[in-house]
Amino acid sequence: MASVAASEIQKNFGEWHDRAFQEPVEITKYGRTSAFLVSATLFKAMWASYQRTLPVDALTEDEIGMIARSKVEGEQAYTLDDIPDHEDAPASAGSKV
Structure with missing residues (x-):
């Protein structure tokens, strides 16, 4: 996915408008994602x-x-009893417990 600064979108909107037909364009402002075209x-x-x-x-x-x-x-058939309670569920990698 293309990423472009909002100022660049303002300068060359036609180019980025056409590019949005090929793939979404991420628009950033001050280095942070602010919108998608x-x-x-x-x-x-x-x-x-x-x-x-x-x-x-x-x-x-x-x-x-x-x-x-x-x-x-x-x-396999299952019931709601097969779903562990939050406290009983194993911690997934990267999760905070």
């Missing part, structure tokens, strides 16, 4: 897959029923 096609694809969260009480009874009846296909 992406094509409309990529933005629309990302926006379409963006998922918002909502509180459980905002779900309808039908939606709760669908969740309750859902199944995850896999080689």
